[in-house]
Amino acid sequence: MKLDLSNLKKEASREGYGRALVKLGEKNKEVVALCCDLTDSTRVELFKKKFPERFIEIGVAEQNMAGIAAGLAMLGKIPFMSSYAVFSPGRNWDQIRVSICYNNVDVKIQGAHAGISVGRDGATHQALEDIAITRVLPNMTVLVPCDSIQAEKATIASASKKGPVYIRLSRTKTPLFTDYNTPFKIGKADIYRSGSDVCIISCGTMVYESLIAADDLAREGIKATVMNCHSIKPIDNDTISSMARKCGAVVTAEEHQINGGLGGAVAEVLGKSCPVPIEMVGVLDTFGESGEPEELIKKYGCTSKEIISSVKAVLKRKR
Amino acid sequence: MIKRVTEIKKLEILSDNIREDIIKMLVEAGSGHSAGPLGMADVFTALYFNVMNHNPNDPEWKDRDRLILSNGHICPVLYAVLARSGYFAMKELKTLRKLGSILQGHPHRHSAPGIETSTGPLGQGSSVAAGIAYGAKMDKKRFKVFLSMGDGECDEGQCWETFMFAGKNKLDNLIAFIDRNFIQIDGNTEQIMPLEPLADKIKSFNWNVQVIDGNNMKQIISAFSKAKASKGKPSMIICKTIPGKGVSFMERRFEWHGKVPVKDEALKALHEICEHECKLRKWDSQKCKLLINKCGMLE
Numbered sequence: 088m089k090l091d092l093s094n095l096k097k098e099a100s101r102e103g104y105g106r107a108l109v110k111l112g113e114k115n116k117e118v119v120a121l122c123c124d125l126t127d128s129t130r131v132e133l134f135k136k137k138f139p140e141r142f143i144e145i146g147v148a149e150q151n152m153a154g155i156a157a158g159l160a161m162l163g164k165i166p167f168m169s170s171y172a173v174f175s176p177g178r179n180w181d182q183i184r185v186s187i188c189y190n191n192v193d194v195k196i197q198g199a200h201a202g203i204s205v206g207r208d209g210a211t212h213q214a215l216e217d218i219a220i221t222r223v224l225p226n227m228t229v230l231v232p233c234d235s236i237q238a239e240k241a242t243i244a245s246a247s248k249k250g251p252v253y254i255r256l257s258r259t260k261t262p263l264f265t266d267y268n269t270p271f272k273i274g275k276a277d278i279y280r281s282g283s284d285v286c287i288i289s290c291g292t293m294v295y296e297s298l299i300a301a302d303d304l305a306r307e308g309i310k311a312t313v314m315n316c317h318s319i320k321p322i323d324n325d326t327i328s329s330m331a332r333k334c335g336a337v338v339t340a341e342e343h344q345i346n347g348g349l350g351g352a353v354a355e356v357l358g359k360s361c362p363v364p365i366e367m368v369g370v371l372d373t374f375g376e377s378g379e380p381e382e383l384i385k386k387y388g389c390t391s392k393e394i395i396s397s398v399k400a401v402l403k404r405k406r
Numbered sequence: 407m408i409k410r411v412t413e414i415k416k417l418e419i420l421s422d423n424i425r426e427d428i429i430k431m432l433v434e435a436g437s438g439h440s441a442g443p444l445g446m447a448d449v450f451t452a453l454y455f456n457v458m459n460h461n462p463n464d465p466e467w468k469d470r471d472r473l474i475l476s477n478g479h480i481c482p483v484l485y486a487v488l489a490r491s492g493y494f495a496m497k498e499l500k501t502l503r504k505l506g507s508i509l510q511g512h513p514h515r516h517s518a519p520g521i522e523t524s525t526g527p528l529g530q531g532s533s534v535a536a537g538i539a540y541g542a543k544m545d546k547k548r549f550k551v552f553l554s555m556g557d558g559e560c561d562e563g564q565c566w567e568t569f570m571f572a573g574k575n576k577l578d579n580l581i582a583f584i585d586r587n588f589i590q591i592d593g594n595t596e597q598i599m600p601l602e603p604l605a606d607k608i609k610s611f612n613w614n615v616q617v618i619d620g621n622n623m624k625q626i627i628s629a630f631s632k633a634k635a636s637k638g639k640p641s642m643i644i645c646k647t648i649p650g651k652g653v654s655f656m657e658r659r660f661e662w663h664g665k666v667p668v669k670d671e672a673l674k675a676l677h678e679i680c681e682h683e684c685k686l687r688k689w690d691s692q693k694c695k696l697l698i699n700k701c702g703m704l705e
């Protein structure tokens with residue numbers, strides 16, 4: 088698949104979530120939305136305006152939101168619950184674990200403002216652990232879309248996926264490089280560029296950075312595969328293993344702690360099926376801080392630069 | 407539909423039978439909670455045999471009243487009323503907490519019929535109940551949601567989040583009740599974390615609040631029927647109960663919150679419970695002796 092990276096529009100992935108909620112609301116009257124005093128920044132606003140009778144304001148009470156969503160799902164509704172990822176699934180993880188996942192009910196969870204690129208709000212508001220704490224939960228599906236159009240598709244797909252789904256989104260505007268024809272299927276990793284020297288596996292905002300890195304690497308004669316692993320769970324064992332086998336070296340990239348995140352998930356897969364050298368790009372067991380998103384992704388090592396240096400490092404280890 | 411038991415005396419005898427079941431389950435399981443389930447036997451008997459609309463032959467019936475056990479640790483009392491009303495065989499009670507049992511140590515929604523939601527981490531059931539009540543209003547359903555809570559449980563902020571939400575949204579289809587037994591694990595509730603004035607606090611969240619003797623069948627039945635008729639506000643029934651009710655050496659002692667009787671204690675407990683049943687039945691001493699012998703058996 089060829090992606091044109093020139094002259095890209097920019098949009099935050101949460102915008103796609105907001106649009107998708109409205110589309111879902113139009114199609115299915117069982118879709119309801121819940122929010123904890125953050126309707127504007129989670130983009131639930133759009134749904135609220137269109138379907139006020141199906142919007143439920145919870146106030147600043149994320150634990151309550153998780154339980155109420157579970158109760159609504161028990162009556163056949165498809166609740167979408169929204170807040171910042173640090174609060175949901177951060178604050179209400181136990182409620183998500185028992186009331187939602189153990190019950191295995193159809194609740195869809197939007198974690199907005201995830202990653203270091205949240206920016207000025209600082210470490211308290213930058214979720215860098217949410218992939219880790221959601222992907223360990225039985226019955227849970229975990230999706231990390233790479234741009235706003237994919238966020239829209241992921242949100243729409245989540246409604247017909249049985250059981251709980253976590254959708255991780257970011258605050259800042261990022262390049263819009265997929266379009267409505269780009270394939271998206273829960274559980275299926277997509278190859279955006281093929282090369283046989285190394286496989287870069289990334290999710291969310293780091294997919295774009297991976298494509299940039301692959302372009303730069305190509306100029307140096309290094310041919311990289313770029314895989315968008317938007318489904319952290321269920322993870323696409325087959326695609327990851329076969330690409331690792333083909334390339335013999337893997338670099339993962341995510342705006343999340345490498346411990347327990349995409350890097351951890353990929354290492355779990357490859358440790359079993361095809362052990363190859365892996366380097367991981369992401370946040371290295373530290374909290375973030377205030378700053379501009381561009382400053383932060385540089386300082387915390389979530390850019391194409393770190394991907395390139397990791398590719399070079401992993402190639403040295405390649406047998 | 408469940409056949410309603412209306413005679414108070416019959417309900418009282420039934421709660422003695424439920425207490426027997428609880429003791430037998432707990433001694434067999436070897437771990438679990440005693441005081442709470444015994445104290446709430448009267449309320450749960452009233453709910454399942456008189457108050458609630460439900461159908462043990464059709465646990466998924468869409469218009470059934472729902473019971474949410476937010477204080478999941480008192481599940482032996484729920485399991486006993488579910489078994490006695492016909493959701494599953496009585497013999498399942500003996501499997502409580504054992505590998506492969508439908509009766510998990512804390513309730514699991516998919517394991518046994520009649521369990522609406524998984525609980526155990528305190529506070530969680532309250533929000534789920536509010537969610538069901540809210541959804542029922544959206545769908546213009548007429549069923550009620552009954553929410554069982556512990557008083558120690560009310561230390562959890564999540565309960566108060568629910569109180570706010572239900573008050574704001576006038577969920578008059580939500581009928582909550584608190585087992586006000588004044589105990590929790592570490593001691594007396596008023597020493598661990600004072601709740602009083604509990605009724606006033608909940609009233610101020612825009613709820614209708616009644617305070618009753620939760621071991622008095624007449625009061626229980628009348629409080630629930632009042633609550634069912636509530637318009638515009640959710641209902642709270644604060645049930646003052648005696649923890650360990652019916653077993654003299656357990657009554658009012660917080661130590662029995664999370665402890666179960668050993669065999670000798672269980673026999674003594676069963677003896678007392680059956681004696682009480684005899685008194686209720688006004689049987690002569692000969693007939694009583696037979697009953698006590700029979701129910702005092704741990705087969």
Ligand SMILES: Cc1ncc(C[n+]2csc(CCOP(=O)(O)OP(=O)(O)O)c2C)c(N)n1
Nearest residue numbers: 442526527528556557558559589590591663
């Ligand atoms: C969130 C949470 N924290 C702690 C516990 C452990 N725990 C189980 S029961 C209990 C005390 C509850 O007291 P109360 O609700 O009054 O129950 P009762 O003693 O009347 O049975 C505690 C702390 C728990 N189940 N959930």
